Amino acid sequence: MNKSDVNTSRSRILILGASLWVLLAIGIYIYSSHQAELNLEQQSRSRLIDLASKLEIELDKYRTLPKALALHPLMGQVLSGENGSDSFQEANRLLTQYNQDLLTDSIYLISAEGITLASSNWQSEESFVGVDYRFRPYFQEAIKGFSSSYFALGTVSGTRGYYFSQPVISEGLVAGVLVLKVALTAFENDWLDDGLDFLLTDIHGVVFLSSYQAWNFRPLSILPDDIELQILEQRQYGSSLRVPLTESQSIEDVLLEPRLQLSKDGYIADYYQTYTDMTGVGWRLFAMAPASLIVTSVSRTLMFFTLVYMLLFLIAFSWRRTVEARRELAIINEKLEHIVDDRTFELSEANTQLREIIEKYKETEITLKQTQGELVQSAKLAMLGEMAASINHELNQPLAAMRIYAENLQAFVKRGDPEAIESNSKHILELNQMMAKIIGQYKIFARKSTGKVIAVSLTETISESLAILESNISKSGAKISLEQLEQDLFVLADKVPMEQVVINLVNNALQAVEDSDQGQIWISAAKEEAQVILMVSDNGPGFAEEQLDKLFTPFFTTKDQGLGMGLTISQRIIESFKGSISAKNRNGGGAEFSLSLPCVQMGAE
Numbered sequence: 075m076n077k078s079d080v081n082t083s084r085s086r087i088l089i090l091g092a093s094l095w096v097l098l099a100i101g102i103y104i105y106s107s108h109q110a111e112l113n114l115e116q117q118s119r120s121r122l123i124d125l126a127s128k129l130e131i132e133l134d135k136y137r138t139l140p141k142a143l144a145l146h147p148l149m150g151q152v153l154s155g156e157n158g159s160d161s162f163q164e165a166n167r168l169l170t171q172y173n174q175d176l177l178t179d180s181i182y183l184i185s186a187e188g189i190t191l192a193s194s195n196w197q198s199e200e201s202f203v204g205v206d207y208r209f210r211p212y213f214q215e216a217i218k219g220f221s222s223s224y225f226a227l228g229t230v231s232g233t234r235g236y237y238f239s240q241p242v243i244s245e246g247l248v249a250g251v252l253v254l255k256v257a258l259t260a261f262e263n264d265w266l267d268d269g270l271d272f273l274l275t276d277i278h279g280v281v282f283l284s285s286y287q288a289w290n291f292r293p294l295s296i297l298p299d300d301i302e303l304q305i306l307e308q309r310q311y312g313s314s315l316r317v318p319l320t321e322s323q324s325i326e327d328v329l330l331e332p333r334l335q336l337s338k339d340g341y342i343a344d345y346y347q348t349y350t351d352m353t354g355v356g357w358r359l360f361a362m363a364p365a366s367l368i369v370t371s372v373s374r375t376l377m378f379f380t381l382v383y384m385l386l387f388l389i390a391f392s393w394r395r396t397v398e399a400r401r402e403l404a405i406i407n408e409k410l411e412h413i414v415d416d417r418t419f420e421l422s423e424a425n426t427q428l429r430e431i432i433e434k435y436k437e438t439e440i441t442l443k444q445t446q447g448e449l450v451q452s453a454k455l456a457m458l459g460e461m462a463a464s465i466n467h468e469l470n471q472p473l474a475a476m477r478i479y480a481e482n483l484q485a486f487v488k489r490g491d492p493e494a495i496e497s498n499s500k501h502i503l504e505l506n507q508m509m510a511k512i513i514g515q516y517k518i519f520a521r522k523s524t525g526k527v528i529a530v531s532l533t534e535t536i537s538e539s540l541a542i543l544e545s546n547i548s549k550s551g552a553k554i555s556l557e558q559l560e561q562d563l564f565v566l567a568d569k570v571p572m573e574q575v576v577i578n579l580v581n582n583a584l585q586a587v588e589d590s591d592q593g594q595i596w597i598s599a600a601k602e603e604a605q606v607i608l609m610v611s612d613n614g615p616g617f618a619e620e621q622l623d624k625l626f627t628p629f630f631t632t633k634d635q636g637l638g639m640g641l642t643i644s645q646r647i648i649e650s651f652k653g654s655i656s657a658k659n660r661n662g663g664g665a666e667f668s669l670s671l672p673c674v675q676m677g678a679e
Contacts, residue, residue: 087394091387098383099376106375110368111346118348118361121270126352126359129274133223133236133355136256139176140240141221144252149183149242152191153249165192166203179235179257183242185250188213200231207253211308212239216251223355225282226310227291234258234282234290236355258283269367271338271345273360279325280311286338291315295322336362527651529674530572532563532599532606539576543584550584552593552612559599565606565671571647575655578640579610579667585633586614586665606673611666616659625657 143149148168151161169181173194180202182193188208196203207213215222216239224237235255242250274283278301279294291311296318305311319336322328334345344365351358480502486494540547540554547554565572580595587593590613599608617625617632624630626645641657648655653671660666 087391091391095380095383095387099379102379103372103376106372107368110371110375113371114346114363114367115348118270118346118363119350121272122348122350122359122361125272126350129359130352130354133256136176136178136238136254137223139178140238140252140254143172143181143254144240144242149252150244150249152183153185153242153244162192166194166196169194170196176254179233179255180231181252181254183250183252184213186217186248188217191250202230205230209308210237212237212253213251215239216241216253217248219248224310225276225355225357226308227282228255229309269364271362271364273362275358275360276310277356277358278305279328279358280305280315281319282311288338289319289336293318293325294320294328295325333365334362527566527568529564529676530567530569532565532572532608532671533559533561535569535573535576536597536599536608539573539580542573542577543580546581546584550588550593551591552584552587552595555594555596557596557598559597560601562676563599563601563606564674564676565651565653566674567651567653567671572651575644575647575669576608576610578644582640583610583612583614583665586612590614601673604673605670608669608671609666611660611664613660613662613664616663616665617657622657622659626655 146168148161148165152165155161165183169183169192173179173181178194180194182190182195182202184190184207188206190202190205190207193202195201210224210226212222212224219241221241222237222239224239225235226237227234235257238254238256240252241248242252244250271285273281273285273289273294275281275294278297280297281289281292281294284290293315297305297315302315305315320328320334322331328334328347329349332346334347335342336345337343345362346365346368347360347362349358349360480498483495483498483502486498536556536559580597583595584593587595593613595610595612597608597610599606601607621632626641628642645655648669648671651671653669655667655669657665657667
């Protein structure tokens with residue numbers, strides 16, 4: 075099969091797979107949409123029953139309370155006018171105490187004429203005392219001798235509440251009405267649900283409690299004129315009614331519609347409605363499920379189906395390609411067997427040559443390491459050459475003094491002065507020891523490295539390096555400041571090369587400040603996490619910007635003399651200890667070199 079036939083076959087498979095997906099997706103869309111509607115209706119119905127039950131239980135807790143309070147003797151005394159103002163004050167305090175204990179919104183006593191005589195909020199600016207409530211249905215029913223309940227918006231407080239009213243009987247007659255108001259704000263916490271909205275309406279379809287505040291006090295349909303007039307006269311929802319939520323002509327038309335369009339957050343949204351009648355209080359509870367929930371559910375189902383389908387299709391497609399590839403591979407294997415036989419001999423020879431190259435590479439690497447060590451040693455000897463004048467100066471002074479002491483010694487011998495002979499001999503011995511110490515320091519510096527990386531005391535290394543450079547420091551007149559030099563700082567290094575690096579950096583700093591009358595060099599070393607940072611800085615002229623990038627380049631130097639290998643070798647040494655070295659210009663003028671080396675914690679287990 076040629077390449078064109080393979081491409082044609084694959085194209086047909088892709089078209090067939092896409093067509094099958096479309097057919098299956100349509101079927102799954104229809105089924106999942108229907109199933110999502112059923113699930114959403116079941117979820118809404120379950121939530122409705124739960125919320126209605128909670129609301130009825132909440133209201134039932136308060137239903138019998140007005141009956142008990144109406145039997146209190148003090149209520150009859152207030153209505154009959156006994157004890158004058160004292161009974162009114164006592165009634166106010168009693169109602170306030172009951173209101174706090176029962177967690178109600180307010181409790182108040184109304185006379186037979188409809189005027190409030192005592193109230194739990196008698197001390198509030200919104201006190202009900204003296205307010206006429208004859209227009210309220212709960213008063214009109216109770217004054218006739220019947221218990222009543224009613225939902226309305228408070229005319230004084232402006233808060234929603236459910237009112238329980240009970241006639242107060244005195245001497246066999248209805249003398250007044252006791253009213254208990256329950257706020258339903260606490261119940262609003264139960265409205266929260268995963269995507270569902272809820273409406274609570276009266277028998278006329280006016281929303282008085284909802285999960286979306288903008289729907290409150292709006293009828294679900296257009297109200298008849300007489301019903302609207304009745305609601306306005308009772309001031310159940312304030313002095314006016316707001317615009318209906320739908321254009322339906324009656325609440326019955328709304329109940330027949332499976333879907334409603336309601337405005338929310340500035341948009342018109344589709345809702346699937348489910349409702350239940352709360353016959354005990356004459357209310358109707360609606361659950362509004364956004365149609366977008368079904369779209370989301372169906373989209374997730376289609377997405378999941380698509381992923382599974384693509385996975386299965388890719389598996390089938392991959393299996394078919396595997397079969398084709400095996401067939402092609404068998405043909406290729408036959409050709410490869412012949413090619414492998416031809417190439418085996420060539421590879422064998424190439425392998426032999428590669429081994430020879432590796433051996434030569436190893437030899438070259440060994441030679442390179444030796445050369446590098448010799449280069450380091452040469453750099454040290456070159457530095458010793460630079461310090462030769464200082465060595466000569468340091469040795470000439472004690473030699474001249476020894477000559478003078480020797481001449482004096484001969485004179486003292488001739489005179490036979492043993493005390494003078496002993497004193498001069500002591501001075502000659504001291505000078506000899508001083509010269510041995512000077513020569514010993516340079517001898518130690520000139521020795522070769524052991525090549526072993528061990529724990530090296532950085533503090534000791536700095537001290538010995540400064541001792542070797544003591545003559546150069548004295549000659550330059552520069553001031554050496556040891557700042558933040560912590561004790562017992564140990565790093566992983568080879569002591570001799572490490573000492574060479576420190577000497578090189580300090581010697582460079584000395585040369586940088588040699589023309590300054592107030593030359594100063596700062597040396598600091600401190601531990602930072604797992605590293606030890608050594609810094610050497612001076613107040614010399616520093617570097618030009620173009621020089622900073624070349625400082626560690628071989629044979630680059632800013633001095634009139636020298637090979638320009640000191641910093642290059644120092645960098646190689648520090649990197650061999652798995653550390654780093656960098657340079658920059660100091661803020662106050664001059665150069666600053668920074669070394670970072672792995673820290674060793676001595677004595678740690």
